[in-house]
Amino acid sequence: MRNSFLIILIAAFAWFMYDIFSEYQTQEQLNKTAAYYNSNEPSEAGAANVVTAIVVTYRGLDTLGEVTVLFLATLIIGFILKNKAEKIIDSKYKTSEILETGAKVLVPGSLILGVYIFINGHLTPGGGFQGGAVIGSAIVLLLLADPNKIVSHKLMNFIESTSGFFYVVIGILGLIIAGGFLDNRIFPLGKLGSLISAGAIPLIYSFIGLKVGAEISGIVNNINETELTDKL
Amino acid sequence: MDILQIIGASMVLIGSLVLLIASIGLHRMPDAYNRIQVGTKASTMSVVFVMIGFIFILPSWFGKFFTIMLFVMLTNPISSNVLMRASHKKGEPLSSKTVIDNLKEDEEKEELNKNNENGTF
Amino acid sequence: MKMELFKLILIIVLAVIMLASAVYAVVSKKTVSAVLATGVISLLASVIFLMLASPDVAMTEAAIGAGLTTFLFFIIIRKIEKQDDAK
């Protein structure tokens, strides 16, 4: 009974999708929206990476909502896992000396790589989300090398909330000085392709990067510190 | 064609040949430990060769290629070391031709020391 | 033109590997192998994004989809197994 229902469902979905697939033609020209973005972005926003300009400026509210969703996920995870047991030193789990030493060398390098990625987000591929993910991976490596290490929750909360606050403050500054919320023209646009250009885009993307990095690290840290017990 | 480009292309060729030999070795090696060793050693070396070749071809990208090389040289041995330790702890069998197992001896020695300490006190 | 053909062959090979991994991830009995197969899908998807001329998405997928999500699954499985052992 259940299986036949499942097969009917999958077949219906496949038929629906086949409709899209059969009518799809590889396009030769950009559609209207993309043509507007591609041709007007260099003069309006001044970022060399068009995707960055769309994420940060044209669709800035989407990004704000997205960061809020991630923040809520972190918050709920911290709330669900709130009854943490005492930090038990797990003597059975011993990592090798090579991994510990290697982590000491690699973690600062990964952090610097993450910062590089989101500072150069408006010039090269990359940006706040990618840089934040790299920072989160560095924290994961830190916790893998020594699972009993205590990563400060206070510091992460501080970074997370401060960068979120400044993100919104820059958005409101755009409302006052320039054309609208999260407008990047509160600073001069500068020369296309140089590091200090594109107005507020590098600043906003750096704050997004710090926020995403702190949130991902917070999720991983919270889950790592939880010890399952029988009591709820 | 520039002389630098020829040097760079031959370096890339050497790197890919090393990788090819490693992939043959991956099939011929008897157990997991030997396979991990072949894969790590050869792939690290081949990435180093390929990156040096790229530096010759595109000298202006020196910093980026050098950083990639450094990262691979640091991370590849560490990760394979961790993998090997994990499989050893899980009890993956060694090949029948293996002569010495230092990690096991070390662990046994440690266990012995711990028991002795407990016994004396 | 040669480049186009090469790209076509490469993407077909990648697609076949990804579909095989997806089927394995669904039908396999072992959870750990299924998690690894999902990681393979994400990693190869990042290569496909790079071939579709979107390096931004490729970076995100490689860092988050292939790295962090796989790690998260493993750490949750470890927590559950640990509780099984303690019982």
Place this chain on the structure above:
Amino acid sequence: MTITIDKIALFLGIVLMLIGLYGAFSLKSIIRIILSLSIFDTGINVLIVSLGYLKGRTAPIIDGDKVTVENIFNVAIDPVPQALVLTAIVIGFGVTALMLVYALKLYQSKKTLDINQFSDLKW
């Protein structure tokens, strides 16, 4: 009908979505269901990115060499799907983490991950 790489990617995305859907409905363990949903997620991302591809064009990043301010209209692809997928991947990570933590909590209270055992609100 010529075969191009974006058509193959579109097909791949659709089939990945179907496989993920089948897994999410047919599997019993909660962890495996979350895994199938993650496959579904990847399929959607591949599909959306393939819709924005234009034949023979490159990424919309002005580097002053291949892509300049003058010819970006003719050599760059559609940037909008990329921007959408960029946020979708990060949200997907957050949602997956949330689902996994709920699975952990369910296991803590019920001592099982079998979906058929959760019959509290079923009668």
